[in-house]
Amino acid sequence: xxxxILACLSLTLLANDAYQAKLAKDQQITHALNRLTFGAxxxxxxxxxxxxxxxxIDRQLHPETIAxxxxxxxxxAELKTISLSAPEMAAAYPPPQVIKAMAEGKIPMPTEGAxxxxxxxxxxxxxxxxxxxxxxxxxxxxxxxxxxxxxGQTVAAELVEAKVxxxxxxxxxxxxxxxxxxxxxxxxxxxxxxxxYLTTSYERxxxxxxxxxxxxxxxxxxxxxxxMLFYLDNWQSTTAAKGRAKGLNxxxxxxxxxxxxxxxxxxxxxxxxxxxxxxFTGWTIRAPSGRGGRAGxxxxxFFFNPRLHDTGEKTVLGVKIPAGGGQQDGxxxxxILAHHPSTSRYLARKLALRFVADEPPAALVERLAxxxxxTDGDLGQVxxxxxxxxxxxxxxxxxxxxKSPLELVVSAVRAAGAEVERPLxxxxxxxxxxxxxxxxxxxxxxxxxxxxxxxxxxLLARLxxxxxxxxxxxxxxxxxxxPSALNLRAPEFQKR
Amino acid sequence: MERRAFFKSSGLAxxxxxxxxxxxxxxxxxxxxxxxxxxxxxxxxxxxxxxAVVPYGDPAYRVLRPTLALDRTLDLDGFLGxxxxxxxxxxxxxxxxxxxxxxxxxxxxxxxxxxxxxxxxSGTPGLKATRDGWLNRTLERTAQPSPVRAVAVGSDLPRMxxxxxxxxxxxxxxxxxxxxxxxxxxxxxxxxKSSMANLSRETFEAMRILKxxxxxxxxxxxxxxxxxxxxxxxxxxxxxxxxxxxAFADMGGWDTHINQAQRLTQLLGEFGGALAAFWxxxxxxxEDVAVVTMSEFGRTARENGTRGTDHGxxxxxxxxxGGIQGGRVHGTWPGLAKEQLYEGRDLAVTTDxxxxxxxxxTGHLGQSAPVFPGFAPQxxxxxxx
Numbered sequence: 001x002x003x004x005i006l007a008c009l010s011l012t013l014l015a016n017d018a019y020q021a022k023l024a025k026d027q028q029i030t031h032a033l034n035r036l037t038f039g040a041x042x043x044x045x046x047x048x049x050x051x052x053x054x055x056x057i058d059r060q061l062h063p064e065t066i067a068x069x070x071x072x073x074x075x076x077a078e079l080k081t082i083s084l085s086a087p088e089m090a091a092a093y094p095p096p097q098v099i100k101a102m103a104e105g106k107i108p109m110p111t112e113g114a115x116x117x118x119x120x121x122x123x124x125x126x127x128x129x130x131x132x133x134x135x136x137x138x139x140x141x142x143x144x145x146x147x148x149x150x151x152g153q154t155v156a157a158e159l160v161e162a163k164v165x166x167x168x169x170x171x172x173x174x175x176x177x178x179x180x181x182x183x184x185x186x187x188x189x190x191x192x193x194x195x196x197y198l199t200t201s202y203e204r205x206x207x208x209x210x211x212x213x214x215x216x217x218x219x220x221x222x223x224x225x226x227x228m229l230f231y232l233d234n235w236q237s238t239t240a241a242k243g244r245a246k247g248l249n250x251x252x253x254x255x256x257x258x259x260x261x262x263x264x265x266x267x268x269x270x271x272x273x274x275x276x277x278x279x280f281t282g283w284t285i286r287a288p289s290g291r292g293g294r295a296g297x298x299x300x301x302f303f304f305n306p307r308l309h310d311t312g313e314k315t316v317l318g319v320k321i322p323a324g325g326g327q328q329d330g331x332x333x334x335x336i337l338a339h340h341p342s343t344s345r346y347l348a349r350k351l352a353l354r355f356v357a358d359e360p361p362a363a364l365v366e367r368l369a370x371x372x373x374x375t376d377g378d379l380g381q382v383x384x385x386x387x388x389x390x391x392x393x394x395x396x397x398x399x400x401x402x403k404s405p406l407e408l409v410v411s412a413v414r415a416a417g418a419e420v421e422r423p424l425x426x427x428x429x430x431x432x433x434x435x436x437x438x439x440x441x442x443x444x445x446x447x448x449x450x451x452x453x454x455x456x457x458x459l460l461a462r463l464x465x466x467x468x469x470x471x472x473x474x475x476x477x478x479x480x481x482x483p484s485a486l487n488l489r490a491p492e493f494q495k496r
Numbered sequence: 497m498e499r500r501a502f503f504k505s506s507g508l509a510x511x512x513x514x515x516x517x518x519x520x521x522x523x524x525x526x527x528x529x530x531x532x533x534x535x536x537x538x539x540x541x542x543x544x545x546x547x548a549v550v551p552y553g554d555p556a557y558r559v560l561r562p563t564l565a566l567d568r569t570l571d572l573d574g575f576l577g578x579x580x581x582x583x584x585x586x587x588x589x590x591x592x593x594x595x596x597x598x599x600x601x602x603x604x605x606x607x608x609x610x611x612x613x614x615x616x617x618s619g620t621p622g623l624k625a626t627r628d629g630w631l632n633r634t635l636e637r638t639a640q641p642s643p644v645r646a647v648a649v650g651s652d653l654p655r656m657x658x659x660x661x662x663x664x665x666x667x668x669x670x671x672x673x674x675x676x677x678x679x680x681x682x683x684x685x686x687x688x689k690s691s692m693a694n695l696s697r698e699t700f701e702a703m704r705i706l707k708x709x710x711x712x713x714x715x716x717x718x719x720x721x722x723x724x725x726x727x728x729x730x731x732x733x734x735x736x737x738x739x740x741x742x743a744f745a746d747m748g749g750w751d752t753h754i755n756q757a758q759r760l761t762q763l764l765g766e767f768g769g770a771l772a773a774f775w776x777x778x779x780x781x782x783e784d785v786a787v788v789t790m791s792e793f794g795r796t797a798r799e800n801g802t803r804g805t806d807h808g809x810x811x812x813x814x815x816x817x818g819g820i821q822g823g824r825v826h827g828t829w830p831g832l833a834k835e836q837l838y839e840g841r842d843l844a845v846t847t848d849x850x851x852x853x854x855x856x857x858t859g860h861l862g863q864s865a866p867v868f869p870g871f872a873p874q875x876x877x878x879x880x881x
Contacts (some may be wrong), residue, residue, distance in 0.1 A: 463676075
């Protein structure tokens, strides 16, 4: 026993030493590219050197100062759904059963409106796929039909495609890494009912704008987004049953504290879960006008329904919330949680886990948490502090993290200078490796701990992917000959 | 961790194989020396145990579940009834192979999925610092263990199986191979010098064993679900006598906060169908096998406002296999009356999950090492004397 404690102590000391040991100049650039991007492309090291490491990081922290890659802009322009609002999307890309009904003449096609053309195209694809067709297809048409997602899945497919494109091609790499981190932190599940239609806007409008902004804005944007209200069931949670109101659902209240803010050891009780759930009763989804019923929520928007709200007094984490606050109850809870010291520590540790090491040094976590508190939760300043820390630039952090499947695959594509021709094929690979994009069913999101991706199945999948890429045989990818110094099957390449 | 080196190697002693690697010796001795296997199935998300095995005999059940209460169940003992979607498990019950442990769970009060799963996998409720999982601690340190003695089916290795002893994650036996087989020696050598040396050695050793496996050997039609496929792989490994001792599979989606009736019917159908196919596939090999299921906690006794259930406390565990006293409900029913409920809302735990698992580890696997540190199991009669 004593020996075990000694061994533990000496390991800790060793680890602490490693977080003191500095990186060589070349290592610094490699490290920065490993952590602030989805992996270095050929020429990136030289480009960072030329610009200066400090300046390069500063620009990554201010993505609006970086010109976007025209190739990305061009590829994203082909994805028609990613810029639509949720109501527009629900109108133009209805669920499969609606397309089927239109194809069978059971629901009339709209005779006017912007979505008419789009709907006609979906109905045609449906007919070609499901009813055979008397039209003669050219080989090119047939191929494009086979490769296009089934109607009804277009929205989800394009969201996935956009993510693969952005991770691979964006010049604003840190923004992409952070969008991945924060979406995962506030995870929703794309395959849960209405979230098929709401997730596009969720990531675009509730996550992306805030990844380098204030945490409380990010938190509120997720709390009021229909994708989250639907995913964690709050849209149906109501005060005690009366009329259409059915009663409380604790799901969102619990995960809000456990996963989004305080952390599981952040000091809340079961009674706090109930009180927070009471505060959020009435935070629900309104179907767009003229689209009632179940299909309505596909394009729905947040609204506060006072009739579903529990108007009584509540006590959350010792704070009294007086009766009759209406929507303000929930707003008050978000303020309390965003400014709670547990939240600063929980988020600081999670960021350090993603960006520094699987067991981040406590001193670094405390410094990041202090910066969070001192800046009213300014995530840009917290990130800047992290990238200035000696722990980040230490041997202890260097190549210490096993890449997640997403990081591994995208970093290989980038290192090889390969072109993504069919991003869904890559997404399919990620599914096989245990990381289907936007499809983590549990609210925990995917693990940021490298150790969780370290196992035999994963090792073989990685090596097999590398072999295929080296032979230019990965479906959906076009790889020219690889840079001669690049070895995708090397142990070092599995880490970042 | 080092303490494990001091435990005597009862696995080898059991088979009188001396210094010969256990799995090799057993393979050489033929079917009589078959290995005991423990198969653990985790239902992630917290199954609503009160719907899976319905306490229709408890007067509070209908009061607590005004819209969810089931009118018809498959009666088990005049008090409990199986959900109709679990009909595939009824033959196991009737054959006195399937046992149910009611009101089982963890003494820790957490209602966090993540923490509760973590505690059930580490086997140390309330203690987060435990590094290894209880299944890994079950693996005795033998001189040359089979590289596939512990297998989890899926793309990751569960917490339960992580630890100092080698354990393999595989999506399927047929996928567990290198596309570029010629490169294997070179890759093995390069990884042997890396920080991933242990992982790589375990992977390459397991690959050599699995490569030699004959093609799939079942005539049973498994359901085309993830759990179905996982159990099919496990059955394949058991029947191939490759030295499997521990197997793990999981199934997600049980977190039914809303309109749960339909969803649960589907989930329980998948679950029961996969288990029944596995049971049928194993045939007389079931004598060597014990299957146990678990879920991180139960769900609220009272249905919530959205025809679902929130996070609760006690749940139930299923167990079947050769040595299990089946056709019986084990444990004590705590009751659903308000004053009987845990914190006034959830089914109370009357059997610590570690009591159930301890009995399987000692009684079924014949492992004497303490797998649950600091825990003294209650007397329990899950296994036949």
